[in-house]
Amino acid sequence: MKKLRKTVFVIAGYNTVSFGSGRKEFHPKKPRPGLEHYVKEAGKGAIGQVNDVKNIDEGVIGNFMAARFNRQGNLPGFFPMIDESFLYKPATRVEGACASGGLALVFSIKTILADLADTVLSIGVEVQNTVKSIYGADILGGAGHYAGERKQGHAYFFPSKFSDRAGACFEKFGKDKVREAMSLWYVQAIKNARKNPKAQEYHNSIEDLYAAAMTPPNPKVFCEYINVYDCSKVSDGASALIFASEEGLKKLGVSKKDACEVVSFGQSEGDLTSPPPDLTKLDTSQRAVNLAYERAGLSSKDIGVAEVHDCFTISGLLSVEAAGFAEYGEGAEFVKAGKTNPDSEIPTNATGGLVGFGHYTGGTGVRQAVDLLHQLTGKAEDCQVKIDPNRPYGLMISMGGNDKTVAAMILKKAA
Amino acid sequence: MNLDERLENVSVLGAAGKMGSGIAVLIASEMAKLKIKNPDKLYRLNLIDVNEKVLDGLLAYIKAQITKVAEKSTVFLRSAYADRADLVENREIIDAFVYDAFSLLRPGTDLGAAKNSKVVFEAIIEDENIKAKVLTELNNLCSKDTFFLTNTSSIPIGFLDKRVELSGRLIGYHFYNPPVVQKLVEVITPSTANKELIEFSTELGKRLRKKLVPANDISGFIGNGHFMRDGLHAIGEVEKLKGEHSLPGGIYIMNRVSQDFLIRPMGIFQLIDYVGVDVFQCILNVMRTHLGDESLKSELIDRLVEKKVFGGQRPDGSQKDGFLKYEKNRPVAVYDIEKGEYIAIEENWKENLDSKIGDLPEGFNPWKKLLTDPKKGDKLSSYFENLKKADTLGAELARTYLARSKEIAKELVSSGVAKSEDDVNAVLTNGFYWLYGPINDYI
Numbered sequence: 066m067k068k069l070r071k072t073v074f075v076i077a078g079y080n081t082v083s084f085g086s087g088r089k090e091f092h093p094k095k096p097r098p099g100l101e102h103y104v105k106e107a108g109k110g111a112i113g114q115v116n117d118v119k120n121i122d123e124g125v126i127g128n129f130m131a132a133r134f135n136r137q138g139n140l141p142g143f144f145p146m147i148d149e150s151f152l153y154k155p156a157t158r159v160e161g162a163c164a165s166g167g168l169a170l171v172f173s174i175k176t177i178l179a180d181l182a183d184t185v186l187s188i189g190v191e192v193q194n195t196v197k198s199i200y201g202a203d204i205l206g207g208a209g210h211y212a213g214e215r216k217q218g219h220a221y222f223f224p225s226k227f228s229d230r231a232g233a234c235f236e237k238f239g240k241d242k243v244r245e246a247m248s249l250w251y252v253q254a255i256k257n258a259r260k261n262p263k264a265q266e267y268h269n270s271i272e273d274l275y276a277a278a279m280t281p282p283n284p285k286v287f288c289e290y291i292n293v294y295d296c297s298k299v300s301d302g303a304s305a306l307i308f309a310s311e312e313g314l315k316k317l318g319v320s321k322k323d324a325c326e327v328v329s330f331g332q333s334e335g336d337l338t339s340p341p342p343d344l345t346k347l348d349t350s351q352r353a354v355n356l357a358y359e360r361a362g363l364s365s366k367d368i369g370v371a372e373v374h375d376c377f378t379i380s381g382l383l384s385v386e387a388a389g390f391a392e393y394g395e396g397a398e399f400v401k402a403g404k405t406n407p408d409s410e411i412p413t414n415a416t417g418g419l420v421g422f423g424h425y426t427g428g429t430g431v432r433q434a435v436d437l438l439h440q441l442t443g444k445a446e447d448c449q450v451k452i453d454p455n456r457p458y459g460l461m462i463s464m465g466g467n468d469k470t471v472a473a474m475i476l477k478k479a480a
Numbered sequence: 481m482n483l484d485e486r487l488e489n490v491s492v493l494g495a496a497g498k499m500g501s502g503i504a505v506l507i508a509s510e511m512a513k514l515k516i517k518n519p520d521k522l523y524r525l526n527l528i529d530v531n532e533k534v535l536d537g538l539l540a541y542i543k544a545q546i547t548k549v550a551e552k553s554t555v556f557l558r559s560a561y562a563d564r565a566d567l568v569e570n571r572e573i574i575d576a577f578v579y580d581a582f583s584l585l586r587p588g589t590d591l592g593a594a595k596n597s598k599v600v601f602e603a604i605i606e607d608e609n610i611k612a613k614v615l616t617e618l619n620n621l622c623s624k625d626t627f628f629l630t631n632t633s634s635i636p637i638g639f640l641d642k643r644v645e646l647s648g649r650l651i652g653y654h655f656y657n658p659p660v661v662q663k664l665v666e667v668i669t670p671s672t673a674n675k676e677l678i679e680f681s682t683e684l685g686k687r688l689r690k691k692l693v694p695a696n697d698i699s700g701f702i703g704n705g706h707f708m709r710d711g712l713h714a715i716g717e718v719e720k721l722k723g724e725h726s727l728p729g730g731i732y733i734m735n736r737v738s739q740d741f742l743i744r745p746m747g748i749f750q751l752i753d754y755v756g757v758d759v760f761q762c763i764l765n766v767m768r769t770h771l772g773d774e775s776l777k778s779e780l781i782d783r784l785v786e787k788k789v790f791g792g793q794r795p796d797g798s799q800k801d802g803f804l805k806y807e808k809n810r811p812v813a814v815y816d817i818e819k820g821e822y823i824a825i826e827e828n829w830k831e832n833l834d835s836k837i838g839d840l841p842e843g844f845n846p847w848k849k850l851l852t853d854p855k856k857g858d859k860l861s862s863y864f865e866n867l868k869k870a871d872t873l874g875a876e877l878a879r880t881y882l883a884r885s886k887e888i889a890k891e892l893v894s895s896g897v898a899k900s901e902d903d904v905n906a907v908l909t910n911g912f913y914w915l916y917g918p919i920n921d922y923i
């Protein structure tokens with residue numbers, strides 16, 4: 066595994082609110098901002114943190130399904146709308162289902178490593194409340210194999226895929242233990258989100274979170290092994306940040322104390338046309354994380370803070386194993402012991418994660434990177450965790466579909 | 481004939497009305513599900529109404545509602561349409577179901593369309609003579625094993641059955657408004673009812689996933705038996721209050737006491753407006769006649785109807801003016817019958833009355849908030865404990881109201897209208913969305 070051939074920095078992170086049900090100001094029948102609004106807010110939020118936007122060389126935008134949610138393609142064309150200085154500059158849209166944001170990060174890093182740009186504005190966006198969730202399920206189902214599995218699939222296609230994973234874990238590792246851990250994952254997610262004003266669950270006022278999370282599943286209207294609290298919600302939002310080379314950082318006038326360094330990244334792809342080899346394991350995620358560790362010469366022992374892709378509570382548990390924090394089959398125990406809580410061993414998803422913060426699918430990977438950047442540079446406000454100086458690295462996993470497209474990235478505070 | 485066979489050909493009379501349109505949606509959904517199972521069978525749902533113009537609006541309503549039904553049952557529909565390779569996404573499956581449901585609808589004004597129906601739902605205007613006339617025509621038209629389910633709010637079923645000579649083929653199947661949403665159906669079984677019809681109506685209730693509450697065949701049954709007397713109590717209190725607070729003031733006070741102090745979904749006068757002042761009068765009249773109870777009368781209601789102050793809802797669901805005047809479905813003024821005009825609920829006027837009503841007792845939570853609160857039982861108990869002790873006009877009126885409501889409910893049981901106290905409570909909590917039944921320990 067080759068180390069990165071030069072240092073790539075990441076700066077100027079910005080998240081919009083994750084908008085959707087649960088936010089007080091959300092009303093399903095009231096008009097809502099569209100794609101343009103979110104792209105602009107996030108883009109401006111990032112470029113507002115550098116001296117001169119003209120010094121940004123190009124743009125990358127991650128998005129999953131705007132063509133269906135918003136009937137909009139050709140997203141690179143939104144960059145000049147953010148700021149006129151992007152007019153005629155290169156811009157690219159990348160897609161890899163819910164890992165689209167992760168791919169936007171990776172594509173930006175590669176562009177800088179290829180010496181084709183010194184600075185790249187990287188955005189991820191999704192606006193999904195345009196359709197009811199039963200139709201949104203169709204659209205998100207596009208992350209699976211349409212010809213091979215959609216017809217046989219469930220009305221709520223992806224929830225049921227992860228419900229099956231939960232069912233497999235119940236059987237293999239013990240139902241009570243895994244179920245309790247899933248519920249504790251939910252409790253942790255909401256408690257973290259309540260500290261983050263931009264989180265979709267910021268206003269969550271459920272008194273007994275654990276009891277809610279233990280609601281028995283209702284397979285007649287939803288899934289067999291999971292309930293709605295196990296799922297991330299339908300969200301609108303965008304995130305943005307800027308990647309820069311050493312020269313790029315100087316050009317943008319940003320100090321290293323406000324920057325992180327990309328220590329490494331790993332990318333991995335599963336076969337969309339075949340089912341996961343083992344439902345109790347996120348093997349593609351594990352592969353991506355291991356690549357990132359190898360490339361950096363690090364291991365899970367070096368990670369002090371993490372952002373994992375908990376599109377469902379069960380994916381949270383399985384990600385903890387894929388990241389190597391817990392051994393195979395021991396993710397549930399790890400979570401039950403509170404080792405992912407903000408003040409414990411490996412604070413994970415300290416701003417709420419997908420379950421608590423929200424999940425604007427194609428933007429989530431960028432959102433995770435923004436939150437890691439804020440944690441590592443001490444800007445996470447009420448969500449700030451203490452980072453063990455012996456483990457100064459942050460890991461993120463951006464996962465698309467049923468563990469098919471995965472990008473992992475390791476950051477540390479720039480020196 | 482079993483339930484499935486009966487559902488092959490059904491008619492709804494008054495299909496364009498509030499109740500008929502909802503019943504049409506419920507039955508069309510079930511028939512469409514049968515159609516998927518038995519694609520070769522012929523299914524027909526006749527939507528009959530004298531008002532041709534509103535039938536167009538009916539189809540739009542049915543489409544929107546069936547779509548909602550399909551959206552909620554997509555898990556089931558995906559398995560039902562498993563053999564249809566052309567239907568892959570939820571959207572396609574939902575559209576197919578709506579189309580299948582539509583293909584069995586036959587809207588029209590001709591009563592003759594009901595000729596082959598095995599089940600007829602009657603939901604036309606609440607008028608004994610018109611109902612009897614229409615049912616007589618149908619009795620001559622349909623085969624002698626056709627079942628008739630009437631939605632009447634007050635007319636005794638046995639009386640109608642006898643008058644029309646249906647020989648036990650009529651049962652009271654009293655949906656609540658709107659039938660698509662309301663879980664409750666009051667089933668009024670006259671002593672003459674055909675045994676097979678009784679079984680059919682029970683099975684149908686299960687199929688429609690409704691909560692069936694039995695009521696005896698005594699005019700008003702449980703729901704209106706309580707509601708009418710409950711409304712008359714409030715009107716009686718207004719008569720007492722009007723000396724000091726004027727008539728509009730009294731209406732305002734009782735409306736607020738019933739909504740806030742009693743934590744009901746809406747104030748009593750808003751509820752009468754919602755149902756329709758004229759409908760309220762009509763039901764009172766039917767009950768008075770059949771029960772021979774002269775107390776079931778209100779001069780105030782009669783005068784309002786005379787002045788054409790009807791309440792009720794517009795086709796778009798918005799509230800028409802009655803006791804109260806509405807903007808965006810919120811009361812903004814109170815009717816002054818002496819002047820024949822509405823008195824705006826202005827800040828000063830309202831504050832003055834509110835100060836006379838007094839503060840809400842400690843522990844008050846609005847109805848909407850408690851509705852989904854898992855601890856609502858405890859919260860209600862402690863609130864009503866405080867209401868018992870409170871020394872305000874509002875609390876006093878509320879206590880009298882609670883006691884009267886309980887008395888009415890108990891009389892429904894003792895006079896044989898309801899089979900049990902639980903049944904009365906079930907009707908009020910399900911059909912009227914009360915948080916607690918009228919028979920309780922709060923007073």
Ligand SMILES: NC(=O)c1ccc[n+]([C@@H]2O[C@H](COP(=O)([O-])OP(=O)(O)OC[C@H]3O[C@@H](n4cnc5c(N)ncnc54)[C@H](O)[C@@H]3O)[C@@H](O)[C@H]2O)c1
Nearest residue numbers: 494496497498499529530531603604605606631632633657
């Ligand atoms: N609205 C309620 O809250 C409610 C609740 C329970 C029961 N009910 C009862 O349901 C019945 C219908 O009430 P509604 O509120 O739906 O009334 P509605 O006025 O909304 O509807 C009645 C419909 O019947 C039609 N109609 C009248 N005469 C007809 C005839 N001869 N042939 C065919 N159609 C005819 C009218 O055109 C109208 O569309 C009444 O018996 C009423 O007491 C009403």
